[in-house]
């Protein structure tokens with residue numbers, strides 16, 4: 555059984571901030587490190603971020619950004635790639651691609667009865683039976699219980715985390731908050747580093763938060779969740 559698990563929120567190519575965070579965390583032998591997905595795109599150096607993750611032996615979840623790149627690479631989804639994607643796509647090394655191909659949709663830590671996922675889960679359904687598209691991109695839930703991104707959502711939709719009843723406890727990224735977002739059964743760790751916010755980590759079992767500030771904003775965002 556691992557002594558500790560360290561989960562790290564969405565890095566989006568912010569390699570310098572990731573290096574600074576790791577200095578603060580100073581992982582010990584035996585620690586498991588879980589990246590919450592969206593390691594790439596929008597920030598300055600996606601390839602370096604993945605290289606760091608390999609160096610530290612981190613496991614990683616698949617974010618919607620990695621999923622889009624992988625689908626493009628495997629076939630017919632080129633239409634879906636924008637300039638930001640294309641810059642990342644052409645910067646990745648064969649070892650980076652191999653790392654992305656091993657990303658998982660969910661990671662369950664039995665010892666802490668905790669699930670790690672990039673986007674989240676539609677409430678009211680078993681977490682282990684939800685589709686790749688949903689778990690990598692859900693933000694809000696409509697009145698019928700369907701998950702979607704907030705940019706697609708009609709007014710009155712609620713964030714999925716407000717409706718999620720555990721166990722298990724869920725630690726997720728993908729929805730940027732101005733600080734770590736806690737409910738009884740969830741913790742959101744995307745604190746918008748690439749938009750000039752914070753890069754956040756949590757250490758289990760004690761749920762201690764460790765953060766560094768972004769050196770600057772690297773990408774414009776429509777708005778942050780409060």
Ligand SMILES: [Mn+2]
Pocket residue numbers: 592617618619672690727728729
């Ligand atoms: Mn995302």
